Amino acid sequence: MMKLSEILTAPVYFVTGIDTDAGKTVATGWISRQLLEEGVQVITQKLVQTGCVEMSDDILVHRKIEGRALLPEDQDHTTHPILFTKPASPHIAAELEGKSIDISIATASTKKLLEKYQTILLEGAGGLMVPITRDLLTIEYIEAEQLPTILITTAQLGSINHTLLSLEALACRGIEVPLVVYNEGLTYDPIVTDDSREYLRTYLSRHYPRTHFITMSHLTL
Template sequence: MSGQVIFVSGIDTEIGKTVVTGWLARQWAEQGVDVITQKLVQTGCVGASDDILLHRRIMGCGLFEEDRDGTTMPALFAYPASPHLSARLEQRTLDLDVIAQATARLCERFGSVLVEGAGGLMVPLTEQLLTIDYVAERGWPVLLVTSGRLGSINHTLLSLEALAARGIALHGVAWNSRDDSNDDVIATDSRDFIRTHVRRHYPDAQWYDVPRLDLA
C-alpha cells in the first residue's frame, strides 16, 4: 500500500494547523478512511510531540504504535523557534532523511497521511531549505489553514501565490473559525473574500469549515 500524503500548512504560526489536522483526521476516520497524522518537525517540546498528542485527543483515540516508536514525530527540539534555529541552538542537525523515511513507513501502513508542518510555508527547516521547497520536492498537495483574523486575506493570497509559483497543488483551504477576529464584520468579509477567490482560481480545491472545538 502506498498512502496519499497531504501537507498541512498555514498562513502564519499559531493559525490552527494542529486543530485542523486533528479535526480532519477524525472526520476522515469516521468516514472509513485509514488515516494517521505526522508532525514534520516539532519545536518547543521534549520527549513527545505536543501537536501529535493534541491530534489524538481531537481524534478521540489513543496513541498509535507509530506514536510510541516515534514514527509520527521524527524530529523534536526543545527550543520554541523555527527548526533551523532550534537545531543550531542544540548543536544538532535536522536529519531530513530520517523524516522522509518515517513518512514513507506511514505511507506503507496507512491510506492517508496528514503531515503537519511547523509554522508557515516559508519557515526554514535548515539554513538552505525552506519548508515549501521540501514539500515541492515531494510533490505533496497542500491544505492551507487560514482564519478571519485581521490580515488573513493578504497572508492567504500570498501563500497561494507561493504554492502556485512552485507548482504545488492545492488540496484545499481550511477555515479555522476558532481564530477569527473579534470583529465579526472583518471575519465574515474575510471568509467570503477568500472563499470566492479560491472558488474562482482553484475550482478543484476543497473547502473545510472547521468548527470551534472544545479543547478544555
C-alpha cells in the same frame, strides 16, 4: 457537500498555515477525525517538532481531537522523528542543541507509515517560508516531495493577504492545493469573520476552481 475522503484521495498531504498561529494542529486533528469517521485509515505526522521534550505536543492534540489513544507509531517516534526542546524555527532549535537536521529521517518515517495507513496528514512548523535548515525552506521540501497541500487560514487581521500570498507561492511551484480550511475558532469580530469567509470563498472559486473551501468552527479541547 463532498466528503473529505472524496476530496483527499492522495496518500500524503502536507498541512500548512498562513502563519504560525493559524491553527494547523487543531485543523490537522479535525481533518483526521473526519476521515476516520468516513472509514479512512489515516494517521498524522509532524515533519519537525520544536518546543517539546520526548513527545510531540501536536501529536497529542491530534489524538485528543481524534478521540483515540497514542498509537504504536507515536510511542516509537515514527510520527514525530525530529524533535527539539526550543520553541523556535527548526533551524534555530537544532543549532541551539548542537545538532543538524537530516530531513530524510522524516521522509523515511512517512514512507514507513504508508506501509500501514492509507492517508498521511503531515503537519509542518509555521508557514510555507519557515526554514527547516539554513538551506531548506518548508515550501522547498513540499515541492521536492511533490506533496499536495492543505492550507489553513483564519479571520484574523491580515489573513486575506497571507492567504493569497501563500496560494501564489504554492501555485508558482506547481504545488496542488485541494483544500483550504477557514479556521473560525480564531476570530474577534463577526463582521470581519463573515466577510473574510465569503471573500476567500469567492476568490478561490474564480482563481482556484479545483480547490475546495471548508470552514472549521471552534473546537473545545
